[in-house]
Amino acid sequence: MLRMSGAKKKQEAAREARLEREAAERAARERSKRLKLLGGAGVAIVAVVALVLALGLFRGDATENLASQDVTVDGQKVEVKGADETAALYNGIPQTGETLGNPDAPATIIEIADLKCPACQMHAVDTHPEVVKQLVRTGKANLKVRLVNFRDAAAGTTDGEAARNAAHNLVAQNAFFPFVNMVFNNQGDESETWATDRKLKAIAAGTPGLGQDKLNTADTDESKKLTESAEKLATALNVQGTPSVYVQARGTNEYTHVPNFNSVEDIASAVEEASKNAKATR
Amino acid sequence: MRDRNLKIASYLLAVVGLGCAVYLTYTKIASGGQCLVSGCSVVQTSRWSEFLGLPVTAFGVAGYVAILGLLTLRGETARLLLVVVSGVGFLFSMYMMYRAYITLDAFCPFCTGSAAAMTLLFLISVARFVLGPDRPPSGPVGFDADEEDVAIA
Numbered sequence: 193m194l195r196m197s198g199a200k201k202k203q204e205a206a207r208e209a210r211l212e213r214e215a216a217e218r219a220a221r222e223r224s225k226r227l228k229l230l231g232g233a234g235v236a237i238v239a240v241v242a243l244v245l246a247l248g249l250f251r252g253d254a255t256e257n258l259a260s261q262d263v264t265v266d267g268q269k270v271e272v273k274g275a276d277e278t279a280a281l282y283n284g285i286p287q288t289g290e291t292l293g294n295p296d297a298p299a300t301i302i303e304i305a306d307l308k309c310p311a312c313q314m315h316a317v318d319t320h321p322e323v324v325k326q327l328v329r330t331g332k333a334n335l336k337v338r339l340v341n342f343r344d345a346a347a348g349t350t351d352g353e354a355a356r357n358a359a360h361n362l363v364a365q366n367a368f369f370p371f372v373n374m375v376f377n378n379q380g381d382e383s384e385t386w387a388t389d390r391k392l393k394a395i396a397a398g399t400p401g402l403g404q405d406k407l408n409t410a411d412t413d414e415s416k417k418l419t420e421s422a423e424k425l426a427t428a429l430n431v432q433g434t435p436s437v438y439v440q441a442r443g444t445n446e447y448t449h450v451p452n453f454n455s456v457e458d459i460a461s462a463v464e465e466a467s468k469n470a471k472a473t474r
Numbered sequence: 475m476r477d478r479n480l481k482i483a484s485y486l487l488a489v490v491g492l493g494c495a496v497y498l499t500y501t502k503i504a505s506g507g508q509c510l511v512s513g514c515s516v517v518q519t520s521r522w523s524e525f526l527g528l529p530v531t532a533f534g535v536a537g538y539v540a541i542l543g544l545l546t547l548r549g550e551t552a553r554l555l556l557v558v559v560s561g562v563g564f565l566f567s568m569y570m571m572y573r574a575y576i577t578l579d580a581f582c583p584f585c586t587g588s589a590a591a592m593t594l595l596f597l598i599s600v601a602r603f604v605l606g607p608d609r610p611p612s613g614p615v616g617f618d619a620d621e622e623d624v625a626i627a
Contacts, residue, residue, distance in 0.1 A: 222606070226604055226606070230604065233554060233558050233561065234561070241562055245569060250521055310577050311520070382577075451513075451516075452515040455508065455515070
C-alpha cells in the first residue's frame, strides 16, 4: 500500500509539473502572439498617419492658387509665384518707405513678421490681402511691416538675414511691400536654406516694378537702421512669436495687440477703436 | 482589477478628449475658429485646422466616439482595435502639436488637452493589450473578468 501511495504521489507531481509547463508554454505563446499583433498594429498606425500626411489633405497650401511665371536668372529659368496677385494687391496704393497707404490715416496696423516663418506666409497670403483691401485701400488705416529674424537662429541658417537685408534695402525705393509679399509667396521650408542669391534674384525679377539688378542683400547702413528699429520695437512690445499684429492710434505711442492675427474682423475692430483715440494731424 | 481600473481610466480620458474635440469643432463651425484663448484661435484658423474640407477636430470627435464604442466591447480584437485607433490619434496629435507649438508658436489648451488624453489612451491601450484581461489566480488563460461579471449578474 505504501509503495502504491508513493507511486501515486510521484504521478500526481509529474502531472502538476506537466500542467504548469503547459500553462507556461501557453502563456509564452499568448505573449508572443500579442507582441506580434502589437508590432503589426504599430506598422499599421505609422502607415495610416504617414499616408494621410503625405497626401497633404489639409486645407490647401497658402500659395497653391497663386499664378506662377518663369523668370530667367543667370541663364536659367526659375519659377516664381504670385506676381500678378502682388501687382493687383498694391496697385494704386501709395508706398512711403515702410508705410503702405495714407500716411495720415487715423490708425497704423503694424505687422511684425519673419520672412522665413510659415505662419507669416499664411498670414501674408490669406489675411494680409484682405487687410490691405478692407482697411488700407479704404484709408481707415495705413500699414507697416517690421521684419524680425527669429527663425535663422532657431534653424541654424543665415539666409533669412540676406532676405531681410534685401527687403530693407528696397525701402528707399518704395519697393519694400511688393518684394516682401513676393518673398512670402515663394517662401521655402523654414528649416532649409532657400533664400539663396539665386532665389532672391528670381523673386526680385518676378516682383512687379522691380528687377533682379535692384537686389542688394548687403548689410547696408539703411538695412542696419531698419533692422535695429524693428528689433527695438519687437523688444519693447515683448513680441514672443511671429507674426504679431498691433494697431497704433495716430500720434500716440499706444499699441493694441491683436492676438488672433488671422482675423481681419479683430484687426478691423482694433483699427476702429484706435481711430477714436487718434490725435489730430499737424 | 488592474484591467478594470485601466478601462475606467480610458473611459475618463476619452470623455475629456471628446469634450475638448467637441468644443473645438463647435467653435470652428460656429465662429470660424475663434475660441476663448487666442493661441487656440491661431491654431483654429490655420491651414492645419481643416482636413478634407472638414474641421480637423471633427475627426478627433469621431476618434473618441470610436474609442468609447470599442471600450464597451470585449475580446482581443476590440483591445487591438483600441491600440490602432488611439495610436493613429496619438501620432496625428503629435503632428498637430508640432504645427501648433513649433510652426505657429501658439498655445492651444484645448488642443493640448486632447493630445494629452489621446497619448494616455494610447499608452493604456497598449498596456491593456499586452497584459491581457484580468485573470483569477486559477482561471484559464484568456479569462475575461468582464465575462465573469456578466455570468454572475
